[in-house]
C-alpha cells in the first residue's frame with residue numbers, strides 16, 4: 001500500500017516528546033509552545049505567533065480578530081478547503097467568491113476587484129497546492145479599497161512570493177500542521193501577525209476569552225483552541241527541518257513531472273509563476289477533457305493497485321451546506337468546476353521514496369493507456 005501521505009519524523013521529534021514526558025509538561029502551559037511560537041514567527045518574518053489546535057481553528061481566530069461579523073463581505077476563492085468559508089459564515093459574514101486562474105489553480109486576482117462592494121471588509125487569500133497567490137496584486141487592491149487581508153498559508157510552509165515568505169502578508173496569516181503539511185505536529189495551527197493588538201485578541205480567542213484580571217468573567221466568546229506542549233514539541237522539531245522538507249517536496253514534484261511528462265490524457269500541475277516556483281504541497285493532476293476515463297475511474301484503478309489518492313477540493317459555490325443557507329445560488333465558476341471534476345492528487349508525502357514515485361507513475365501510465 002502506498003498511502004496518499006506519509007509524514008517524515010526523523011529529527012528531534014522523539015527527543016523533544018520524551019522531554020515533555022520527563023518534565024511532566026504536557027499541557028498548553030509547557031515551554032515548547034512558547035519556543036515553537038517564537039521560532040515560527042521568526043521563520044515567516046512576523047512579530048507574533050499564536051499556536052492553536054488546528055488550521056481551521058486558526059482561521060476562526062483570524063476571522064474573529066479581524067472583526068468580521070454580520071453584514072461584512074469577504075472576497076475569497078471558491079476553490080478551497082471549506083475551513084476559511086466556514087469561519088466567515090460562522091462569524092456571520094458572507095463569503096463572496098472568485099474563480100481560479102487556470103495558470104496557477106489559485107484565485108484569479110484579476111477577478112477580485114469586480115466583487116468588491118461597500119460591504120466588503122476583507123480579502124481572504126488561500127494559497128492552493130504548491131504555488132502561492134500573487135500577493136503583490138492582492139495587497140495593491142486591498143490598499144486601494146482599504147480592505148483587511150487574511151492569508152491562509154496552510155499549504156505554504158517554506159514558500160515565498162518573490163523573496164517574501166508566505167505567511168508574512170496582510171494583517172493576519174494562518175497555518176496548519178496537519179500531517180500532510182510540510183511541517184506537522186499531528187494536529188495543530190498557527191496564527192501570525194505583526195499587530196500587537198490583534199495578537200492579544202488572538203490569544204484571547206484561543207483561550208475562551210478568559211480575562212487577565214477577572215478570569216471567569218467574559219466580555220466575548222472564544223474557543224478552547226490551545227495547542228499542547230507535546231504538539232509544539234513535534235512542531236518545533238519539524239520546523240528545524242523545514243528547509244530540507246521543502247527541498248524533498250520539490251524533488252518529489254520534479255520526479256513525478258519527469259516520469260509523467262507526455263502521458264496521454266494527463267494534464268500536469270502548474271510548476272511556476274513569475275513570482276514563485278511550486279513547493280508541491282501535493283502533486284495534483286487533471287484528466288484531460290474528452291478522455292474516456294473520469295478522474296473517479298483513474299482514482300479507483302489506482303486504489304485497486306493499492307495506491308492512495310484524494311480528489312481535488314469541491315468548490316464552495318456548489319457545497320450543499322451553503323446552498324441550503326441560500327448562498328451562491330445560480331453562481332458558476334467554470335475553472336474551479338473543471339478542476340474539481342477532473343482533478344485528484346497522488347501520494348506526495350515527505351515519507352514517499354523514489355521507487356514509490358516510480359511505481360505510482362508507472363501505474364498511472366498503464367491505466368491511462370488501457371483505454
Ligand SMILES: *Cc1c(COP(=O)(O)O)cnc(C)c1O
Pocket residue numbers: 054055056057081083084126127152153154155175176177178187188189
Ligand atoms: C489543511 C488546510 C486547512 C485546515 O487545517 P486543519 O489543521 O486540517 O484544520 C485550512 N486551509 C488550507 C488551505 C488547508 O490546506
